[in-house]
Amino acid sequence: MDLSLTPEQQEIRKLVRDFAEREVKPRADAIDHSGEFPRDLVERAAELGLLGILVPEAYGGAGLDHLSFAIFVEEIARYSASTAGILDVHASVGTEPIVLFGTEEQKHRWLPDLAQGRKLAAFALTEPEAGSDAAHLKTTATRQSGGYLLNGSKIFITNAGEAGLYVVMATTRPGSGAEGITAFLVGGDNPGLKVGPRFKKMGLNGSAIAEVHLENCAVAEADRLGDEGQGFRIAMRALDSGRIGISAQAVGLAQGALDDAVAYAKERKQFGKPIAELQTIQNKIADMAVRIRAARWMTWKAAVLCDDGRPFIKEASMAKLFSTDAAMDITLDALQVFGGYGYLEDYPMARRVRDAKACQIYEGTNQVQRVVIARELVRA
Amino acid sequence: MDFALNEEQQQIRELVHDLCLERVEPRAAAIDESGEFPWDIKDLFAKHDILAIPFTPDYGGVSGSALTLLVAIEEISRFCVTSSLILSVQSLGSLPIWLGGTDEQKRKYLPLLARGEQLAAFALTESGSGSDAGGMRTRAIKRGDTYVMNGSKTFITGGSVADTVVVFARTDQDGDTPARDISAFVVEKTMPGFKVGKLEKKMGIRGSPTAQLFFEDMPVPAANRLGKEGEGFKLAMEVLDHSRPAIAAQALGIAEGAFDLARRYAGERRQFGKPIMEFQGIQFMLADMATQIEAARALTYAAGDALDHDRPGITAGSSMAKLFASDTAMRVTTDAVQILGGYGYLRDFPAERMMRDAKITQIYEGTNEIQRLVIAREVLKEKA
Numbered sequence: 001m002d003l004s005l006t007p008e009q010q011e012i013r014k015l016v017r018d019f020a021e022r023e024v025k026p027r028a029d030a031i032d033h034s035g036e037f038p039r040d041l042v043e044r045a046a047e048l049g050l051l052g053i054l055v056p057e058a059y060g061g062a063g064l065d066h067l068s069f070a071i072f073v074e075e076i077a078r079y080s081a082s083t084a085g086i087l088d089v090h091a092s093v094g095t096e097p098i099v100l101f102g103t104e105e106q107k108h109r110w111l112p113d114l115a116q117g118r119k120l121a122a123f124a125l126t127e128p129e130a131g132s133d134a135a136h137l138k139t140t141a142t143r144q145s146g147g148y149l150l151n152g153s154k155i156f157i158t159n160a161g162e163a164g165l166y167v168v169m170a171t172t173r174p175g176s177g178a179e180g181i182t183a184f185l186v187g188g189d190n191p192g193l194k195v196g197p198r199f200k201k202m203g204l205n206g207s208a209i210a211e212v213h214l215e216n217c218a219v220a221e222a223d224r225l226g227d228e229g230q231g232f233r234i235a236m237r238a239l240d241s242g243r244i245g246i247s248a249q250a251v252g253l254a255q256g257a258l259d260d261a262v263a264y265a266k267e268r269k270q271f272g273k274p275i276a277e278l279q280t281i282q283n284k285i286a287d288m289a290v291r292i293r294a295a296r297w298m299t300w301k302a303a304v305l306c307d308d309g310r311p312f313i314k315e316a317s318m319a320k321l322f323s324t325d326a327a328m329d330i331t332l333d334a335l336q337v338f339g340g341y342g343y344l345e346d347y348p349m350a351r352r353v354r355d356a357k358a359c360q361i362y363e364g365t366n367q368v369q370r371v372v373i374a375r376e377l378v379r380a
Numbered sequence: 381m382d383f384a385l386n387e388e389q390q391q392i393r394e395l396v397h398d399l400c401l402e403r404v405e406p407r408a409a410a411i412d413e414s415g416e417f418p419w420d421i422k423d424l425f426a427k428h429d430i431l432a433i434p435f436t437p438d439y440g441g442v443s444g445s446a447l448t449l450l451v452a453i454e455e456i457s458r459f460c461v462t463s464s465l466i467l468s469v470q471s472l473g474s475l476p477i478w479l480g481g482t483d484e485q486k487r488k489y490l491p492l493l494a495r496g497e498q499l500a501a502f503a504l505t506e507s508g509s510g511s512d513a514g515g516m517r518t519r520a521i522k523r524g525d526t527y528v529m530n531g532s533k534t535f536i537t538g539g540s541v542a543d544t545v546v547v548f549a550r551t552d553q554d555g556d557t558p559a560r561d562i563s564a565f566v567v568e569k570t571m572p573g574f575k576v577g578k579l580e581k582k583m584g585i586r587g588s589p590t591a592q593l594f595f596e597d598m599p600v601p602a603a604n605r606l607g608k609e610g611e612g613f614k615l616a617m618e619v620l621d622h623s624r625p626a627i628a629a630q631a632l633g634i635a636e637g638a639f640d641l642a643r644r645y646a647g648e649r650r651q652f653g654k655p656i657m658e659f660q661g662i663q664f665m666l667a668d669m670a671t672q673i674e675a676a677r678a679l680t681y682a683a684g685d686a687l688d689h690d691r692p693g694i695t696a697g698s699s700m701a702k703l704f705a706s707d708t709a710m711r712v713t714t715d716a717v718q719i720l721g722g723y724g725y726l727r728d729f730p731a732e733r734m735m736r737d738a739k740i741t742q743i744y745e746g747t748n749e750i751q752r753l754v755i756a757r758e759v760l761k762e763k764a
Contacts, residue, residue, distance in 0.1 A: 282756035297678035
């Protein structure tokens with residue numbers, strides 16, 4: 001056992017931390033209040049080579065490991081979880097399916113643009129009536145000469161309208177559940193792909209989340225990712241490592257909340273002394289710190305297992321479940337430390353609470369994580 | 381970054397697991413019922429060099445790695461917490477010698493302890509000073525080459541069976557001056573004036589004797605003092621940095637044992653025509669238990685890794701592991717009893733014993749309230 005970061009991983013942490021402190025932090029409140037998609041930050045992240053963090057160097061990426069990816073997402077999420085979410089979805093579930101399952105031709109066609117930020121990626125699995133039960137999605141892919149015609153609707157699609165590439169799951173054999181699902185690479189400029197209005201949400205403001213409609217959307221045979229019927233496996237594999245990203249996002253949210261709570265508790269005086277000297281505040285700080293530490297180790301462990309090619313499904317689900325539940329509790333406790341001020345949108349505490357809630361829901365609700373974990377436990 | 385155990389650790393885990401499955405688990409209920417110290421298990425551990433794990437080969441041991449010790453304690457605790465205490469107290473009682481002793485003191489005591497020919501204990505707590513250990517009243521007054529010790533200690537795990545007890549006492553001449561006047565001594569049970577008081581009746585860890593110790597005009601050679609006069613409190617705190625992860629490992633093992641039992645039971649027990657494991661209500665309980673255990677394991681092993689590599693932030697890391705793992709053990713054992721239903725409440729099954737044993741891990745080696753104070757202090761310091 002050796003729980004230390006390599007010099008390269010420390011370097012990435014320093015690079016992202018500097019970027020996050022200097023450029024993300026000052027923008028975070030404005031992004032939340034305006035709800036505008038932070039294109040400037042996405043471009044800056046691209047310039048720093050962060051968008052292709054998981055893309056091999058041969059295709060224009062940084063070729064780094066999932067531990068570096070987790071560090072990257074955490075550091076951004078300390079200041080802006082919505083920005084972290086945009087980058088995370090792009091770098092993991094949007095891009096990784098091509099890295100893992102794409103043909104050489106597909107990799108050359110898409111990955112350099114995705115790695116360098118010329119195109120943003122989105123992942124389109126969920127439908128209005130197929131959320132946790134993703135295998136029963138209804139979007140169809142019907143064969144036609146040279147390719148397929150896609151018809152159906154996707155919902156809760158992060159980066160919708162901003163993305164230049166959508167990884168879309170559709171069934172090529174309606175009624176046959178998971179076995180009929182096939183994955184497609186659909187360009188953002190495809191005339192058959194229409195994006196609905198952005199949802200107004202509780203949090204993650206600035207992150208573009210919308211419905212995506214596929215109306216006689218023609219996709220060439222060459223844009224099918226993997227074989228027919230392989231799509232569910234591709235989606236699940238993408239989500240397995242995607243959960244590392246969500247877990248890291250939650251760790252960052254929680255760490256940012258703790259940092260602010262600690263700083264405030266040391267400054268805020270009541271009863272003649274800083275509230276940091278009151279045991280009830282100290283207890284909160286201790287419990288927050290412990291859960292963050294555990295959540296980070298779990299996230300990193302899932303990342304390392306993934307990088308080593310070992311089974312990591314259970315560990316990634318556990319990390320996602322634990323970290324996001326911790327982030328919800330910790331952001332609420334940190335708000336409480338701020339008292340009435342925490343409730344004001346002048347401070348980032350309320351935003352973090354609103355953002356944390358999403359983490360318990362997306363990329364598999366925490367109830368689905370428990371189903372996944374229980375299934376793995378039965379199997380063990 | 382590498383989360384895997386090395387070969388030595390895997391081998392020791394396997395050895396301890398197999399041995400405990402065969403020889404310790406069948407004894408666990410009887411040890412609990414009788415409340416007697418299991419000398420047979422102590423001999424078994426000595427014979428298989430398990431008591432030598434805390435010690436490096438130059439002092440007669442077989443490892444000396446903190447993480448290896450944690451893994452061994454974890455494995456024993458899956459089956460019998462009382463038995464795990466034989467190993468963890470051997471470590472706790474020898475840590476002050478290991479960390480604060482001269483080479484001569486180490487050579488005198490550690491090989492005997494490594495071979496299991498002698499047992500060790502650690503005596504810090506007094507009836508009037510628990511969390512506030514600095515407020516102790518036991519006093520050792522220097523007379524030439526000898527100290528004369530008077531006072532008493534309470535809650536001393538293994539105190540009645542130990543051959544050597546590291547005792548912390550004030551070495552100032554008078555008054556109630558604070559912790560800086562505390563010194564540590566290796567006390568041998570044969571010293572005149574050493575007396576064992578009553579053994580406590582406890583909710584759990586019933587085969588592990590918890591004793592009161594009395595020292596009446598007990599002469600202790602100055603050569604038995606560990607470190608300089610007044611360095612005792614610092615030494616005790618350093619020991620706790622090392623020993624709190626051991627409590628975390630113990631708690632982790634209890635939680636794992638309870639979880640294994642609950643999972644097995646849920647797979648076998650049928651209600652409404654199918655195993656109760658197939659109901660989401662039970663599945664989610666098991667998923668949460670497993671997730672909490674995974675988190676506790678991460679913190680516990682990280683503390684071991686930090687000790688083995690002398691990484692910064694050991695005090696906070698050790699307290700975090702102890703706090704989280706022991707709270708996890710309490711929750712998981714309570715849930716395990718719940719999953720077993722009425723059977724879980726019966727002495728016929730080990731679930732209720734595990735729950736009783738889990739409770740102590742939230743209390744000893746610093747209550748979890750003290751852990752929170754320690755952690756908060758470290759976090760507030762970090763961000764300064």
